[in-house]
Amino acid sequence: MSVKVRFAPSPTGLLQVGNARIALVNWLFARKRGGAVLLRLDDTDRARSRAEYAAAIEADLTWLGLTWDEFARQSDRMDRYDLAAARLRESGRLYPCYETAEELEQKRKLQAARGRPPVYDRAALRLEEADRERLEAEGRRPHWRFKLEGGEVAWNDLVRGRQTFQAGSVSDPVLIREDGRPLYTLTSVVDDIELGVTHVMRGEDHVANTAAQVQLFQALDGDLPAFAHLPLLTDPQGRKLSKREEDLSLQALRADVGVEAMALNAYLAKLGTSDPIEVRHDLQALLADFDIGRFGRAAPKFDTDELLRLNARLLHETPFEAVSQRLSEMGLDDVDAAFWAAVRGNVERLADVRDWHAICRGEVEPMIGDDDAEFLVTAAGLLPAEPWDEETWGRWTGALKQETGRKGAKLFKPLRKALTGREHGPELRELLPVIGRARAVARLHGRRA
Numbered sequence: 001m002s003v004k005v006r007f008a009p010s011p012t013g014l015l016q017v018g019n020a021r022i023a024l025v026n027w028l029f030a031r032k033r034g035g036a037v038l039l040r041l042d043d044t045d046r047a048r049s050r051a052e053y054a055a056a057i058e059a060d061l062t063w064l065g066l067t068w069d070e071f072a073r074q075s076d077r078m079d080r081y082d083l084a085a086a087r088l089r090e091s092g093r094l095y096p097c098y099e100t101a102e103e104l105e106q107k108r109k110l111q112a113a114r115g116r117p118p119v120y121d122r123a124a125l126r127l128e129e130a131d132r133e134r135l136e137a138e139g140r141r142p143h144w145r146f147k148l149e150g151g152e153v154a155w156n157d158l159v160r161g162r163q164t165f166q167a168g169s170v171s172d173p174v175l176i177r178e179d180g181r182p183l184y185t186l187t188s189v190v191d192d193i194e195l196g197v198t199h200v201m202r203g204e205d206h207v208a209n210t211a212a213q214v215q216l217f218q219a220l221d222g223d224l225p226a227f228a229h230l231p232l233l234t235d236p237q238g239r240k241l242s243k244r245e246e247d248l249s250l251q252a253l254r255a256d257v258g259v260e261a262m263a264l265n266a267y268l269a270k271l272g273t274s275d276p277i278e279v280r281h282d283l284q285a286l287l288a289d290f291d292i293g294r295f296g297r298a299a300p301k302f303d304t305d306e307l308l309r310l311n312a313r314l315l316h317e318t319p320f321e322a323v324s325q326r327l328s329e330m331g332l333d334d335v336d337a338a339f340w341a342a343v344r345g346n347v348e349r350l351a352d353v354r355d356w357h358a359i360c361r362g363e364v365e366p367m368i369g370d371d372d373a374e375f376l377v378t379a380a381g382l383l384p385a386e387p388w389d390e391e392t393w394g395r396w397t398g399a400l401k402q403e404t405g406r407k408g409a410k411l412f413k414p415l416r417k418a419l420t421g422r423e424h425g426p427e428l429r430e431l432l433p434v435i436g437r438a439r440a441v442a443r444l445h446g447r448r449a
């Protein structure tokens with residue numbers, strides 16, 4: 001059987017890292033099996049769905065490298081949901097209800113007072129034709145519920161193991177609202193059947209829905225897909241992430257925090273498993289040890305600091321070719337392979353290259369202690385002629401050591417502080433050729449250059 005998965009966000013906000021984890025898991029699962037990925041926009045909620053969020057979802061997935069083979073939009077498929085609803089009506093599984101939200105609330109309060117679970121009492125099933133006519137004449141419009149069959153509903157969840165629900169313990173779900181809008185429980189099942197989805201992998205906010213959906217697949221003669229419900233990511237305080245909080249949106253992580261797509265992918269692919277989180281340079285490398293069975297049931301905490309540490313490690317290993325284009329888009333056209341090799345070990349995010357660029361190519365105020373001024377002038381005098389390479393530093397400091405008798409920190413620290421204006425930074429062996437002779441001489445003499 002060929003595998004088909006879907007990622008089905010609603011375009012009601014920017015994707016956040018929790019959504020991205022679901023998209024990534026679907027992608028890895030499908031690609032590992034040579035299967036297909038469907039991107040489906042769940043945009044039946046016209047009031048909240050926006051074209052710019054739909055475009056942002058596509059841009060975010062593209063940034064992560066999570067390609068899709070098929071695309072569907074629920075708002076284009078409304079006639080399919082109408083047809084499915086008609087079939088359910090014919091088979092007696094979809095029935096009209098006229099209670100208002102207040103009336104339903106009232107019922108729930110009464111049930112609670114009697115110590116009963118808040119399950120819909122199916123009063124609407126007992127209405128006669130004349131009752132319905134009277135209610136409609138009052139101007140009421142029905143909403144439509146799916147009649148669950150009693151007994152146990154079970155499925156083997158790829159993450160949660162065997163799941164069982166007593167159908168009698170949940171309310172018949174509303175599939176169509178009184179304004180005629182079909183709801184997720186219905187639209188999702190109709191699409192999964194008609195678009196041939198074999199594995200439904202989503203957040204565990206959908207578990208409660210699944211029992212009803214299993215019966216709906218059966219009522220619509222669809223093949224039941226496999227299910228995997230992953231726990232929801234939380235922030236470090238344990239709060240569920242949602243599209244409504246935009247600080248952990250993919251856009252913010254990319255543009256404001258400076259996270260690399262592959263750092264995020266590598267982090268999300270391992271978060272919530274007991275595997276170590278390691279640098280991976282492409283999605284193919286993540287496929288090798290991907291296994292849906294390794295994801296635990298506890299809600300993992302998303303930790304931006306941990307992600308940034310991985311981001312730094314990734315950049316430290318990234319070859320120049322992989323970043324050259326982006327560096328020139330940042331206006332750093334004169335950064336070459338030697339420059340990148342010198343500074344990459346000192347950046348946490350790509351934008352940090354700007355700081356080292358300013359130090360190597362811009363003006364720096366040298367840091368010079370009173371005891372070192374003379375030593376540094378001697379050092380300037382011993383600088384060899386260009387061209388310089390990585391050997392230059394060793395030859396120069398060797399000669400300087402002989403001349404002055406200084407060694408260790410007494411020798412190296414003043415050079416670093418004068419040449420870079422900083423106490424710490426990249427290996428000077430690599431940095432010196434990037435700074436160049438003219439700047440080095442001036443800085444060793446204490447001049448801003």
Ligand SMILES: Nc1ncnc2c1ncn2[C@@H]1O[C@H](COP(=O)(O)OP(=O)(O)OP(=O)(O)O)[C@@H](O)[C@H]1O
Nearest residue numbers: 008009010018019022202203232233241242243244
């Ligand atoms: N915090 C989270 N952690 C993991 N998965 C999540 C999280 N939030 C949503 N998801 C999953 O992301 C997928 C896309 O969902 P959807 O577009 O409905 O997002 P949402 O963030 O739940 O939306 P909203 O914030 O508007 O309720 C679903 O499979 C959903 O279960």
